[in-house]
Amino acid sequence: MASKTFDTRKEVDFVVIGSGSAGGILAKELSTAGFSTVVLEQGPYRNAADFTHDEYSVLIQSELLGGGNDVHGQTFRHYEHETAGPPRDRITPIRYAPGVGGSSVHFTANFWRLRPVDFQERSLIGPISGTNFTDWPITYEELEPYYTRVDWEIGVSGAPGPFDAPRSKPFPMPPMPIKSSGVLMEKAAAELGWHAQPEPHAILSQPHNGRAGCVSCGYCMWFGCEAGAKSSTLVAMIPLAEASGNCEIRPESTVIRIDTDDRGRASEVVYLDRDGVEQAQKTKAVVLSANGAESARLLLMSASPQHPDGLANSSGFVGRNLMFNQHSLATGVYEHPLNDYKGVQVSRIIHDFYDTDEKRGFYGGGGIDARPLFSATPIFHALLGTDPNAPRWGKGYKDVLAHDFTRTLCFVGSNTSLAMDRNNVTLDPESKDASGRPAIRLTYMDHDDDLATAAFFEDRCAELHDAAGAMKMWRFGIRPNTGGEHLLGTCRMGNDPATSVVDSKHRSHDVPNLFICDGSSMVTSGRGQPTMTIMALAFRAADHIKAAAGAGEI
Amino acid sequence: MSPEDLSRRMFLKSSGALAGASYLRILAPGLAVIAQAACTARDAEAPFAVLGAEEARDFAAIAARIIPTTDTPGATEAGVIHFIDRAFGAEMSGQLEFARNSMTEFNNALRGKHGDTARLDELDEETQDDFLTSQEQTPLFNMVRTMTIFGFFAMEKYGGNKGKVGWDLLGFDGNHGPWTYPFGYYDAEVHGGTNDGE
Numbered sequence: 001m002a003s004k005t006f007d008t009r010k011e012v013d014f015v016v017i018g019s020g021s022a023g024g025i026l027a028k029e030l031s032t033a034g035f036s037t038v039v040l041e042q043g044p045y046r047n048a049a050d051f052t053h054d055e056y057s058v059l060i061q062s063e064l065l066g067g068g069n070d071v072h073g074q075t076f077r078h079y080e081h082e083t084a085g086p087p088r089d090r091i092t093p094i095r096y097a098p099g100v101g102g103s104s105v106h107f108t109a110n111f112w113r114l115r116p117v118d119f120q121e122r123s124l125i126g127p128i129s130g131t132n133f134t135d136w137p138i139t140y141e142e143l144e145p146y147y148t149r150v151d152w153e154i155g156v157s158g159a160p161g162p163f164d165a166p167r168s169k170p171f172p173m174p175p176m177p178i179k180s181s182g183v184l185m186e187k188a189a190a191e192l193g194w195h196a197q198p199e200p201h202a203i204l205s206q207p208h209n210g211r212a213g214c215v216s217c218g219y220c221m222w223f224g225c226e227a228g229a230k231s232s233t234l235v236a237m238i239p240l241a242e243a244s245g246n247c248e249i250r251p252e253s254t255v256i257r258i259d260t261d262d263r264g265r266a267s268e269v270v271y272l273d274r275d276g277v278e279q280a281q282k283t284k285a286v287v288l289s290a291n292g293a294e295s296a297r298l299l300l301m302s303a304s305p306q307h308p309d310g311l312a313n314s315s316g317f318v319g320r321n322l323m324f325n326q327h328s329l330a331t332g333v334y335e336h337p338l339n340d341y342k343g344v345q346v347s348r349i350i351h352d353f354y355d356t357d358e359k360r361g362f363y364g365g366g367g368i369d370a371r372p373l374f375s376a377t378p379i380f381h382a383l384l385g386t387d388p389n390a391p392r393w394g395k396g397y398k399d400v401l402a403h404d405f406t407r408t409l410c411f412v413g414s415n416t417s418l419a420m421d422r423n424n425v426t427l428d429p430e431s432k433d434a435s436g437r438p439a440i441r442l443t444y445m446d447h448d449d450d451l452a453t454a455a456f457f458e459d460r461c462a463e464l465h466d467a468a469g470a471m472k473m474w475r476f477g478i479r480p481n482t483g484g485e486h487l488l489g490t491c492r493m494g495n496d497p498a499t500s501v502v503d504s505k506h507r508s509h510d511v512p513n514l515f516i517c518d519g520s521s522m523v524t525s526g527r528g529q530p531t532m533t534i535m536a537l538a539f540r541a542a543d544h545i546k547a548a549a550g551a552g553e554i
Numbered sequence: 555m556s557p558e559d560l561s562r563r564m565f566l567k568s569s570g571a572l573a574g575a576s577y578l579r580i581l582a583p584g585l586a587v588i589a590q591a592a593c594t595a596r597d598a599e600a601p602f603a604v605l606g607a608e609e610a611r612d613f614a615a616i617a618a619r620i621i622p623t624t625d626t627p628g629a630t631e632a633g634v635i636h637f638i639d640r641a642f643g644a645e646m647s648g649q650l651e652f653a654r655n656s657m658t659e660f661n662n663a664l665r666g667k668h669g670d671t672a673r674l675d676e677l678d679e680e681t682q683d684d685f686l687t688s689q690e691q692t693p694l695f696n697m698v699r700t701m702t703i704f705g706f707f708a709m710e711k712y713g714g715n716k717g718k719v720g721w722d723l724l725g726f727d728g729n730h731g732p733w734t735y736p737f738g739y740y741d742a743e744v745h746g747g748t749n750d751g752e
Contacts, residue, residue, distance in 0.1 A: 053729040056708035061645065180740035217731030336739030341726065343737060378707035378726055383700070393620040393690075393699055394683060398628070398723065405724035406738070 003242045003249060008281045012036040013549065015269045015283040017255050017298065020102020021531050022518040022538035023289035024233025025154075028240045029542030030287070031247035035549060038248050038281055039241070040271050042294075043098025045251035046105070048235070051224030055377045058223055062091065064106045066098040073431040073439035076482055080422060084441045086431070093442045093483030094293045094425070100251055101234025102291065103485070104531060108221040108345050109202040109230050110369065110414075111156055112529040113147050113536075115165040116140040117355055121524060125356055128363055131447065132321050132419040136523040137495045137504035138540075140165055146536040154535055155208045155231040158200030163351045173205050175347075176214065180338035181370040181409045182347035188467035189350055199346040199369060202231035202531065211235060216343040218376060233535075253279075254435045258286055258302045258311055258514070266311075266514045272435055285513040285554045287545065289538070292322065292487025292519035296425045297440055299491070299516075312491070312508040312516070317501050319426055321419035321492055322442075323525035324484030326366075326450045328413040328458035329373065332470030333387070337406035340372035353460065354527055364453030366415035366527045368461060373410040381405050388474055407471075411464045413457025414528025418447040419489050446480045454478040486530050491520035505544035506537070513554050517541040602635075604643040604650065612657055613638050615675035616695070617702040619682050627719040629702050637705025637714035638698075649697065656694035663689070 006012050013035035016027045023039060031037040043066060057063045066072070068090030075084035076093045087093055097103045117124065119136040127133065148169045150156060158171045175198035178186075182196070189196040203220065206213045214229040228235045241247040252274035259280070261267040266286040273279050288295050296319035302311040310318050346369040354365045374385030382401060385408060386392070390400040417423075428441035455478045465473040494500025497509035502521060508514040519534050521541075526533060548554050602610045617629040617638070629635075642650045664685060665672050674682055689695045705714030707721070709729070715721065721728060736745040 054709055055729070056704060056712055060704065060708075177735050178741055178744055180736075180738035183740040183744060215732030216734070217729075218733065219729070219731075334740075337725065338738040338740060339725075339727075340738065342731070342733040343735075377729075378721060378724055379703060381724065382703045382707055393686075395622055395624060398621055398624065398626075402626070402723050402725070405726065 003247070004245050005248050006036060006038050006281075008279050011282040011284055012038050013284050014038070014287055015040060015281050015285075016287045016289060017269065018102060018288070018290035018294065018518065019100045019233065019238065019249060020096075020289065020291060020518070021104045021233060021534045022541075023287070024101060024104065024237040024241070025535055025538035026287050026289055026517065026542050026545070027247055027249070028233075028237040028244075029539065030546065031241045031244040033546050034246060035546075036246050037241070038250060038283070040253040040255050040269060040281070041098075041100050041249065041251045042254040043100065043251065045100045045249065046224065046234075048224070048226050048228045051226045053217070053219050053223065055379050059377065059380060064097045064099065064222070064224060065092065065095055068092060071434045073428070073433045074442060075428045075431050075439060076442045076444070078443070078445040078480065080443055084428060084443065087483070094440055094487065095483065095485045096291050096293065096487065100238060100249060101232040104202070104232040105224045105230075105234050106222050107485075107531060110346055110529045111158070111200045111202045111532045112367065112527065113165055114140065114143075114526045114533050115163075115354065118524055118526050121356065125358075125363065128418060128449070130420065132421065132499070133363075134419075134494070134499070134523060137493055143533075143536050143540060144168055146539040147532065149539045150532060150535045153209070153539075154202060154233075154236045155204050155211065156200055156202055156532075157205035159198045161197030161349075161351060162195050163354060171200070173208055175199065176201055176203060176205050176344050177347065179340060179343050179347040181340045181372065184334065184338075184409060184468040185348040185350065185370040185411070185464065188464045191467040192463060194350050194352045196348040196350055199344075199349045200532075201344060201346075203344055204229045204231065209236070214344065218342045221345050221376060254437070255290070255298055256301060256435075256437055258288075258298065260304065260306060260311070260511065264306060264511060266511055276435070285515065285545075285549070288514065288516045289518045292490045293425050293440055295516055295518055295520045296490040297427065297437070300427050301438060307510070312501055312510045312514055314510050315498055315501060317492060317499065319490050320421055320424045321489035322423045322425055322444060323417035323419055323486070323488040323522070324444065324481045325417050325486045325488075325525050325528040325530070326415040326446060326454040326478070326481065327528070328415070328454040328461060328478055329410050330458060330461035330465055330473060330475040331373075331385070331408060331410050332465035332468065332473040333404050334407045334409060334469070335471055338372075338409055339406050340409055341376045345369075345371040345373070345376065350464075353457070360452075360456060362449040362452040363418065364416040364449050364456075366413050366453065366457055367529075368411055368413050368457065368464065371410055371412060372408065373412060375405055375408040375410075378405075381408070387472065409470075411461035413454065413461055415450065415453045415457055416527060417450050417488075417525040419492070419524065420447060425490055442483065444481055451478050451480065486519065486525070486528070488519045488522045488525050488530055491516045492523050493521045494523065505548075506541040507544075507548075515541060515545055602639040605639045609654070609657065610635055610639060611673070611675065612661065613698060615673070615682075616686065616698045617705070618675070619679075619686055620699050620702045621706050622679075626723055627717075629706055631716065632706050632714050632719050633716040634702050634705035634714045637708065637712050638701050640713040641701060641704070646701075653694065653697060656692070656697075660689065660692070660694055
C-alpha cells in the first residue's frame, strides 16, 4: 500500500525527527492513534532485501553508518581546553546508522532492561563529586509496563535470570539456543560460583507478530537482518505506521533547524531533501528522536535570538552528560572449534556484578557476555582478532588464522558511565559534514570510576577464560573512550528545569510543543545495553503525548 | 572503550599510515560493475586495469609473503593482486600515487642490498622474508598487508578470495547460512547431536 503523503505547507499534527529505536515507535503510536505524522529521516529507506553479508562494504566501508568521517566531519578531544581535531582514521567517533529504523537495524540486539537500582542509585549510594549523578524522575515500576510492551510488540526472546527485575508478563518467546561460547561461560561461571543466564535478544527465536524467526546466519552485529528477525523498528513498527494511513516516512531528509514562532512554540521543521533543496514542514508539535548526538546537535543548531544558546537549552544541559558506557574484554582460544561465527553473537551473560559494591572502592557495575566479537567475520578476524603475540604475516600468521578463527571466544564487559559536564556534544566551530551542517564535536574523558569499573570487569573476563580452560588468552587493558555507539544523557529528563532538558513526560521545559525522546533522555547509563530502555521510554512518551494532544494540551 | 572503538584503534595500528590518510572512500555507485570486471579480468588473465605488469608483480610479490602458499593456497592463488589492482582504481585511488612512490623506495632499498637488478620474487624465500622484516614498519608494507587481508578474505566479487580459498583457510563455511545447531564442539552435547566442530 502506498504510504500517505502530506503537503509541507499544511500543518500536520506531529513531525517526528528520526525513525530509529524511539522515533519508529513514536511514529507508529501517534499515527495509529489517528494523528497525522511526518517522519523526517536523514538516511535512506532500506528494506530487508537491501541488507547483505558483504563484510568489505558494511564493516570496512561503513556502508550502514553512512560512510566514514570524510562524510561526517566529526572532531574529537578528551578535554575542553584542547582543540578538537579529526580522528586519525576515517571511522567516525560518534557512530550510528542513518536510515529508516536507525541503529536498531544494525545493532547486535542484546536487550537488557534496566533494574530498579538504575533509577535510584544516587539516593542509594550518595553523591559523586565532579559528576551530575542523580536519580531519574521515574521509577522502574513506572516503566515496567512499557518494557513489557517492547517485549511483545517489538519482539524479544529470552528467559528470566536470577537477578532480573520483576516483570509483569513472561517473555513472549524462548531464548535463542545456547552456543559453544555459552556452554563455556556456563562451565566457567559454575566453577567460579557465578550465574550464567540466557541473553535476552531483540531477535525472534520463533515466528512472532507475522515475522519470521532467526535463521542463525550470524550477521547480526553491525549488519542489517535480511530475514527481518532482528526486531528493528524498521520491521516491527514502521510498517504499522505506514498502514495507518496517517504517516509519511520521508527518507533522505536532513533536518537543519526547528523554527519557533513569536510565542516561542515550534512551528516548522526545516530540512534538506534528497536533492539538497531546503524544505520546511509545518506542524503543530515536534517529536525529536534523532539520537543522543543528533538531537543535541539539532537543538544547538536551532539557536535564534529568542533561544541564543540553542532551543530548549535554558539549562545549558543540551549536549552535556554524554555517557557511552565503558567496555572491557579478554579473548581466549580453545582446544576445539566453537564456530562461534554462526548464530547470534551472544547466548549467555553474567550479571553477578551488576550493582555497585562499596568494597570495590569505586562506583559502577555491569554485565559480561560471551561472543565471537572480532571472530564473527573473516576480515575483522584477520585484522583485529588474532593473537597479538603471534606473527602478523608469513607462515606463522597463516597458521594462527587457520587454527584460531573457529576456536576464538571473547568475554565482553559492558559497564556504567557517569554523567559529567565535561563529556559532551557541541558544534565544531569549523568542521562541517557533507550536508553543510556544523559537524559534531565530541569532548569525552571517562570518569576514573568508569575506568576502574572496566578494569574490574576485564579481570573477571580473564578469570572466566581461566575457568573455562582457554589454551591461550590475551587482553588489552582499559583505555579512555574516543568515541562510541551508546549515545546517552545529552537531553536528560528531570523535574528541575535548571538541571534537565525535558520533564518526566519528555516535554521540553522551554518549548511546550517540543518533545524529546531517545537515548538523550537517559539520566544514568545503565549497564551497557540501552536500546531496550530507549524503546520502553518511547512507548511511555507516546502515551503521555497522545493524552496531552487529546486533551488539547499541545 | 567499546568493541568498535577498540577495533578502530587496532585497525589503525594494523594498517599503519594507510589509515592515516584519506584511505578508503565510499563505495561509488557502479563499483559492482568494476568488481565484476576485475573478476572477469582475473579469470581471463587479462592485463591489469590500473597497475602496469611490472608494478603488479612487485605488489603481488609482497602479498605472496604476507599470506604465503604452503600446503594450502596463499595470496597468489587467491588472486589478491586483482583485488589490489581493482581497489587502486576505485576506493583506494587516492592512495595510488603514494603507493607507487613507496614501491620505488622499496625497490631502491632492495637493490641497495641485493644488487642493481634485484626483484623480490627472484630471491629465495628466506631472503625475501629477511628483507620484508626490515620493511615491516613502513607504511607501504602495512598498506600491502591490509590490502592482502582484504583481498584474501573479502567476497570474490572484489577480485580476490578466488574459489573462497581465504574462507577455507579459516574453516569459515561461508557467509550464507542458515546454520543449524550444534555449531561447535562444546554445544554438541546440549543440542543432542555430535559435532567435532571440524
